Amino acid sequence: xxxxxxxxxxxxxxxxxxxxxxxxxxxxxxxxxxxxxxxxxxxxxxxxxxxxxxxxxxxxxxxxxxxxxxxxxxxxxxxxxxxxxxxxxxxxxxxxxxxxxxxxxxxxxxxxxxxxxxxxxxxxxxxxxxxxxxxxxxxxxxxxxxxxxxxxxxxxxxxx
Amino acid sequence: xxxxxxxxxxxxxxxxxxxxxxxxxxxxxxxxxxxxxxxxxxxxxxxxxxxxxxxxxxxxxxxxxxxxxxxxxxxxxxxxxxxxxxxxxxxxxxxxxxxxxxxxxxxxxxxxxxxxxxxxxxxxxxxxxxxxxxxxxxxxxxxxxxxxxxxxxxxxxxxxx
Numbered sequence: 001x002x003x004x005x006x007x008x009x010x011x012x013x014x015x016x017x018x019x020x021x022x023x024x025x026x027x028x029x030x031x032x033x034x035x036x037x038x039x040x041x042x043x044x045x046x047x048x049x050x051x052x053x054x055x056x057x058x059x060x061x062x063x064x065x066x067x068x069x070x071x072x073x074x075x076x077x078x079x080x081x082x083x084x085x086x087x088x089x090x091x092x093x094x095x096x097x098x099x100x101x102x103x104x105x106x107x108x109x110x111x112x113x114x115x116x117x118x119x120x121x122x123x124x125x126x127x128x129x130x131x132x133x134x135x136x137x138x139x140x141x142x143x144x145x146x147x148x149x150x151x152x153x154x155x156x157x158x159x160x
Numbered sequence: 161x162x163x164x165x166x167x168x169x170x171x172x173x174x175x176x177x178x179x180x181x182x183x184x185x186x187x188x189x190x191x192x193x194x195x196x197x198x199x200x201x202x203x204x205x206x207x208x209x210x211x212x213x214x215x216x217x218x219x220x221x222x223x224x225x226x227x228x229x230x231x232x233x234x235x236x237x238x239x240x241x242x243x244x245x246x247x248x249x250x251x252x253x254x255x256x257x258x259x260x261x262x263x264x265x266x267x268x269x270x271x272x273x274x275x276x277x278x279x280x281x282x283x284x285x286x287x288x289x290x291x292x293x294x295x296x297x298x299x300x301x302x303x304x305x306x307x308x309x310x311x312x313x314x315x316x317x318x319x320x321x
Contacts, residue, residue: 030184032186032221033186033221035219036186036188036219036221039188039190039219040188041186041187041188041219041220042186042187042188043184043185043186043187044182044183044184044185045183045185045186045187045220045222045319045320046182046183046185046320047181047182048179048180048181048182049178049179049180049181050178050179050180050181051177051178051179052178053178055175056175056177056178057173057174057175057178058174058175058178058180059173059174059180060180060182067188079317080278081279081319082227082229082278082279082280082281083227083262083281119173135319137317139315143194144194145193145194145195146194146195146311146312146313146314147191147193147194147195147196147214147313147314147315147316148191148194148313148314148315148316149189149190149191149316149317149318150315150316150317150318151187151188151189151317151318152187152317152318152319153187153319154319154320
């Protein structure tokens with residue numbers, strides 16, 4: 001009986017080992033600093049899209065962390081920046097329709113971290129400046145008080 | 161053995177040839193206190209919170225710009241119009257001792273017009289771990305046709321410098 005168990009265990013390990021080479025490489029993302037565990041944060045703060053053109057699509061996930069002790073609903077929205085980065089201009093007004101937010105109102109449990117996929121899909125025939133910028137704004141809508149905070153991820157797009 | 165790990169999101173649906181680059185950076189700010197009551201205001205007056213009333217803490221891992229905006233006035237049942245002082249029309253301004261190069265020019269300057277739905281840069285290049293202070297000013301209406309209490313929500317938006 002013992003021999004059978006050992007045989008099964010060895011066979012299982014061999015199978016797991018054989019399956020590994022077919023897995024795609026996993027790139028480990030850096031971990032947030034531990035002192036941010038109790039803070040609400042987003043990551044990354046800046047996404048740069050290059051070689052973009054009408055008809056193309058680009059996507060990336062914004063990670064949101066609820067540092068509060070209670071569940072919180074967040075709003076994830078497209079924003080036009082008040083001012084664009086050097087060399088860039090504020091996105092054309094039509095760009096709002098090109099941005100897809102997979103979950104615009106995620107509800108996060110206390111201390112939960114979640115990815116929200118953002119995609120930019122520029123229609124064929126649409127026009128844009130050579131370099132333009134928009135923001136994805138993330139706000140905890142359960143905040144109270146007269147002064148509230150919002151966190152923005154800057155998207156910098158360079159056309160082909 | 162398969163190792164569970166956080167992975168940079170797959171870009172499978174990004175069109176071939178298009179590049180997407182994200183530099184890791186955690187964006188996080190807090191502000192305190194979260195409230196201020198101007199109490200009863202006189203027509204044509206410009207009461208303020210006092211310099212340095214509010215403090216922002218940049219908990220991010222990168223330097224931040226902080227812009228400011230509001231959502232206009234809400235009164236029950238009558239709301240003011242948001243804008244330059246006029247009858248039943250008033251607005252807010254802000255300033256900061258830590259405005260940096262592109263933000264406010266200094267404490268008590270009240271040189272940053274707070275707009276509805278459009279951010280204005282209040283503090284430029286706020287370095288990691290610093291705590292810039294700021295303050296608010298109300299430009300009250302020149303006259304009132306009602307005395308309903310007014311409220312607004314001011315939003316501070318942090319973005320990577």
